[in-house]
Amino acid sequence: MSQKITKKQLNNWLEDVKPLVNQGKIASYIPALERQDPNDLAVSISYVNGDTVSCGVTKKTFTLQSVSKVISLALALMDHGEEYVFSKVGMEPTGDPFYSIAKLETSNPSKPLNPMINAGALAVTDMIKGKDVSERVERLLNFFRNLTGDSSIHYNTEVATSEFDTAFLNRSLSYFMKQTNIIKGDVEELLEVYCKQCAIEVTIEQLSTLGAVLANNGKEPRTGRELIPEHFARICKTFMVTCGMYDASGSFAIEVGIPAKSGVSGAILGSVKGFGGIGVYGPNLNEKGNSVVGLKLLKRISDQTQLSIF
Numbered sequence: 670m671s672q673k674i675t676k677k678q679l680n681n682w683l684e685d686v687k688p689l690v691n692q693g694k695i696a697s698y699i700p701a702l703e704r705q706d707p708n709d710l711a712v713s714i715s716y717v718n719g720d721t722v723s724c725g726v727t728k729k730t731f732t733l734q735s736v737s738k739v740i741s742l743a744l745a746l747m748d749h750g751e752e753y754v755f756s757k758v759g760m761e762p763t764g765d766p767f768y769s770i771a772k773l774e775t776s777n778p779s780k781p782l783n784p785m786i787n788a789g790a791l792a793v794t795d796m797i798k799g800k801d802v803s804e805r806v807e808r809l810l811n812f813f814r815n816l817t818g819d820s821s822i823h824y825n826t827e828v829a830t831s832e833f834d835t836a837f838l839n840r841s842l843s844y845f846m847k848q849t850n851i852i853k854g855d856v857e858e859l860l861e862v863y864c865k866q867c868a869i870e871v872t873i874e875q876l877s878t879l880g881a882v883l884a885n886n887g888k889e890p891r892t893g894r895e896l897i898p899e900h901f902a903r904i905c906k907t908f909m910v911t912c913g914m915y916d917a918s919g920s921f922a923i924e925v926g927i928p929a930k931s932g933v934s935g936a937i938l939g940s941v942k943g944f945g946g947i948g949v950y951g952p953n954l955n956e957k958g959n960s961v962v963g964l965k966l967l968k969r970i971s972d973q974t975q976l977s978i979f
């Protein structure tokens with residue numbers, strides 16, 4: 670396992686990949702995401718002992734988007750246990766894009782194949798307990814606040830509203846799953862909770878802290894306090910390996926080998942057991958929806974420090 674990375678090393682790697690910030694495209698299907706600055710680039714490493722090193726636009730916040738799916742899965746597992754959660758959502762990669770509707774109809778039994786694709790994540794968010802939308806959102810926010818140690822964590826209202834107003838595909842997936850009894854609650858309420866969950870904003874250091882908790886088997890790095898039961902943290906990291914980078918998870922596992930979860934904001938969360946969490950952010954995406962510069966940076970970090978878990 671690698672030793673600690675200095676700020677100078679991290680900064681050098683960031684400078685090396687910087688010329689690539691203009692490659693790829695910002696996600697535009699959520700209109701508010703287009704306001705992100707394509708030149709933004711940030712990286713952070715949070716170790717399991719709580720130490721952190723960060724470079725780039727460290728003061729900026731960005732929305733988690735699909736990165737939030739790992740954390741909502743942990744909360745749903747804590748709310749309901751493994752058996753119930755996996756009665757509604759499967760454990761297998763799809764090989765399809767994250768927004769695909771195709772396998773919902775063709776797979777048998779009719780449930781989304783895993784919690785990292787949109788269909789599966791919607792089914793998971795439907796399970797988050799609470800008497801109404803605001804209590805469910807508040808529970809999600811409080812979970813993120815506990816994990817990052819920052820009580821001011823909130824969602825970006827503009828991004829949440831923008832996604833809610835244009836979530837035609839996620840609505841379709843949800844109404845389909847309402848018909849097949851995977852979704853129990855009201856679909857419009859589910860979409861409101863889901864869009865707010867995806868719009869939760871963090872800094873790069875908070876992103877890497879989420880990874881550090883998972884890397885530390887669910888325990889808060891500095892205190893050792895259990896925030897996620899170890900077994901559930903393991904389930905989350907395993908999905909990051911098999912499904913976290915959408916339909917590029919296989920090649921990413923070979924090339925980088927770090928359990929990771931990507932989001933269309935350009936954020937990627939990495940987590941290496943016993944080492945720590947890695948956050949990278951750069952809004953321009955490749956055709957699979959992964960941050961171009963983020964991928965390069967993770968590969969650089971993994972190569973230079975032998976962080977691949979394989």
Ligand code: GLN
Nearest residue numbers: 734735767787867932933
């Ligand atoms: N909120 C986004 C959506 O559901 C998240 C997708 C993503 O980051 N891949 O479309």
